[in-house]
Structure formats: structure tokens, C-alpha cells
Amino acid sequence: MNKIHFIGAGQMVEAIIRAGINNGKLQAENITIEDIDPTRITRLTEKYAVTASTSLSNARLVVIAVRPQDNLTAVAKSILDRAPAEAIVISIIAGVTLAHLDTLLGGRHPIARIIPNTLTDTGYGFSGVVLNERVKATDIQDFVESFGKVLYLDERQLDIFTGFAIAGPNYIYYFIESLTDAGVLAGLPRSQATAVVLENLVGAVEMLKRSQLHPRQLLDINNSPAGVGMHGLYELNNSDFAAGLQRSVLAAVKRTTQLANE
Ligand SMILES: NC(=O)c1ccc[n+]([C@@H]2O[C@H](COP(=O)([O-])OP(=O)(O)OC[C@H]3O[C@@H](n4cnc5c(N)ncnc54)[C@H](OP(=O)(O)O)[C@@H]3O)[C@@H](O)[C@H]2O)c1
Incomplete structure (x- = not known):
């Protein structure tokens, strides 16, 4: 139960994985990925030695990293079907609220929203994080700090943070x-x-x-x-x-x- 699983292995996930592996805070053997685009799987498995998988049984963190316009309902259902109830679900999708995610995920998972910074390779830059009542900052701290610094926010501040800090x-x-x-x-x-x-x-x-x-x-x-x-x-x-x-x-x-x- 120490794996980090990414659903969607696009640009932002690559930036997170690259930074974490290069600075030694993430280990490739603990990272699994899935993506509907096979070229992304090939690229990330070859370049970073992470593993392609659709099993979530050993996942401690499940990171949803698809785009806002992708089929989030289907992604959430697939998590419900595959992940242990204690798995912490982390969404990096801009604009999708904790309440909406919780509804889609059946009200059982610890959930965090992260707005990742785009300076991941440098160690500079704050990511914004909001947590639901089932998750503590210490549960996800190592992961979030693997690609920069962290600000914990009220959810109502997240759009402000995105326009001001992420942009x-x-x-x-x-x-x-x-x-x-x-x-x-x-x-x-x-x-x-x-x-x-x-x-x-x-x-x-x-x-x-x-x-x-x-x-x-x-x-x-x-x-x-x-x-x-x-x-x-x-x-x-x-x-x-x-x-x-x-x-x-x-x-x-x-x-x-x-x-x-x-
Ligand atoms: N904070 C920031 O600065 C920041 C920056 C960028 C992104 N983001 C957030 O991060 C998320 C990802 O953005 P991105 O730029 O990394 O996007 P991206 O490069 O398009 O990556 C998304 C990936 O998810 C795949 N995908 C779509 N539906 C899927 C599914 N059901 N199961 C598995 N994989 C699926 C896509 O495949 P296809 O291309 O084949 O559809 C694509 O490879 C977005 O929600 C965005 O809001 C935040």
C-alpha cells in the first residue's frame, strides 16, 4: 500500500514525476500509471521507468489527472470499482470541487484537491491544496512536497490561488x-x-x-x-x-x- 497511481499521464503528471524522481523524493518503482493514450504510457515507462498498470489494489494515493472535459464520472466509477476504500484520491483537475468528487466517489474516500505549480523542476513554486475531512495534511505531504512547496487553502480561495499563484x-x-x-x-x-x-x-x-x-x-x-x-x-x-x-x-x-x- 505504498504506491502512487496516476490516472491520466499527460504533461502535468510528467512534470510531477520528472521532478520527484530527479530530486529523489519519488521512487519509480512506487509509481504506476494508466492513460487511454498508449503513446503516453510508452513515453513515461521508457523515460522514467515507472510501471503501466490498471490495478489499484496497492495504491495508497490515486491521482486523477485527466482534463476537465474528460469523462470524470467514468474515471470515478473505475476508482470505486478498483481502489481500497482507504486509498487517498487526489484530483489535480482545475475547477472540480471536493463535494462533486466526493459524490462521484461514493462518499467513502479521503480526497484532496491539488493545484500543482508549474515550476516543478526547480523546487520553487507553491502548489495549492485543499483537503476533505477524511484526510490529513501529513497523509499527502511527502507527495505534494516532491514537486515544490505547499500552501493549504480553504476551497473558496482556490480560484484566487490559481489566477494569482499558478498563473x-x-x-x-x-x-x-x-x-x-x-x-x-x-x-x-x-x-x-x-x-x-x-x-x-x-x-x-x-x-x-x-x-x-x-x-x-x-x-x-x-x-x-x-x-x-x-x-x-x-x-x-x-x-x-x-x-x-x-x-x-x-x-x-x-x-x-x-x-x-x-
Ligand atoms: N496547475 C497547473 O498548472 C496545471 C497545469 C496543467 C494541468 N493542470 C490540470 O491537470 C490536469 C491534466 O492536465 P494536462 O495538461 O496534464 O493534460 P493532458 O496532457 O491532456 O493529460 C491528460 C491525459 O489524460 C488522458 N485521459 C483522458 N481520459 C482518460 C481516462 N478516462 N483514463 C485515463 N487517461 C485519460 C488523456 O489522453 P487523451 O489525450 O488520449 O485524451 C491525456 O493523455 C487537468 O485537469 C488540468 O486542469 C493543472
Whole structure:
């Protein structure tokens, strides 16, 4: 009863398995997978030495990783038919609630919803987790922490978390691209502009962590009266930068909720 079984072995499952095996927190011999697409089975068994199986009798964790539009009712019925009642069912499907899963699974299983982060290979990034009353955080902690960090949330916060945190790297990638373009626009070669932006990004995060100061305090230290930095910030404020970013996050949260109801 120590196996992790994945139903659906798509992109997200591969990212989870790859990260966990590479960092030593998951063992290939404890992982079984099934997928209606045989090419996914071939790819994952060959690349990560996990096992293809349709038996759930030894599964401690059963991870549902099909897409929202796939036949979840059939997947749930197949779990009911095959898994021991104490098996913990983990769904990574965005928008499907614990109550809905519990109904489909006959009201007997410990169930967790996980919104996995997409930075799995790095060890950075928070996954969002909500639990039903039959499961404790310690029951699934090793698994969730094998592909990043974890935030335990109320279910009503999960859409907010998805639009803000899971979509989060997109905002950063876009910021990096835009700032690099600014360096090129001003006259630096792209390779140097890229190097500067990445170094400043990592260094700024490190400064915040080490100093424990608020970003506004570091801005204050860096911006002398009538100085270069203050002139730059003035234009950024004129550009609606902060409100634009905040509207973007709110739109992503709204879209998450819409998708859950479609
Ligand atoms: N938090 C995040 O950032 C994040 C990111 C990605 C995904 N997700 C969630 O993770 C889930 C999977 O996404 P994904 O991108 O990994 O999708 P994906 O690559 O399409 O993987 C889903 C796999 O499940 C297979 N499948 C469908 N129905 C099945 C069934 N009844 N039994 C067994 N296998 C079945 C599909 O096969 P076919 O292709 O042949 O149908 C496909 O190979 C989604 O629900 C999504 O909401 C979260």
C-alpha cells in the first residue's frame, strides 16, 4: 500500500514525476500509471521507468489527472470499482470541487484537491491544496512536497490561488521580456540586457529576503532626490503599471471561476 497511481499521464503528471524522481523524493518503482493514450504510457515507462498498470489494489494515493472535459464520472466509477476504500484520491483537475468528487466517489474516500505549480523542476513554486475531512495534511505531504512547496487553502480561495499563484510565473516571464526589451531599446545588446535583468531579479529577491524590508523601503533607499531612479519610477507610475498588473490577476481569477462553471 505504498504506491502512487496516476490516472491520466499527460504533461502535468510528467512534470510531477520528472521532478520527484530527479530530486529523489519519488521512487519509480512506487509509481504506476494508466492513460487511454498508449503513446503516453510508452513515453513515461521508457523515460522514467515507472510501471503501466490498471490495478489499484496497492495504491495508497490515486491521482486523477485527466482534463476537465474528460469523462470524470467514468474515471470515478473505475476508482470505486478498483481502489481500497482507504486509498487517498487526489484530483489535480482545475475547477472540480471536493463535494462533486466526493459524490462521484461514493462518499467513502479521503480526497484532496491539488493545484500543482508549474515550476516543478526547480523546487520553487507553491502548489495549492485543499483537503476533505477524511484526510490529513501529513497523509499527502511527502507527495505534494516532491514537486515544490505547499500552501493549504480553504476551497473558496482556490480560484484566487490559481489566477494569482499558478498563473504567477507568466507575469514574471512577461515582466522579464518587457524589461529586457527596454534595455535593448535603450541600446544594450539583447544578451547583455537579458543577463542584467535576470541578475537584478534574483538579486532583488535576495535583498528583500535578507533585509526583511518592504519593497517600498528599498525603493526609498535606491531613489535619491531628483535622481535617475525616481525619474524612471515617475514614468512607470504614469503607465498604470500597478493597476494594469492587478487587473491582469483579477482577470485570471475570474477566468478560473468561469472555467469551473463551464
Ligand atoms: N496547475 C497547473 O498548472 C496545471 C497545469 C496543467 C494541468 N493542470 C490540470 O491537470 C490536469 C491534466 O492536465 P494536462 O495538461 O496534464 O493534460 P493532458 O496532457 O491532456 O493529460 C491528460 C491525459 O489524460 C488522458 N485521459 C483522458 N481520459 C482518460 C481516462 N478516462 N483514463 C485515463 N487517461 C485519460 C488523456 O489522453 P487523451 O489525450 O488520449 O485524451 C491525456 O493523455 C487537468 O485537469 C488540468 O486542469 C493543472
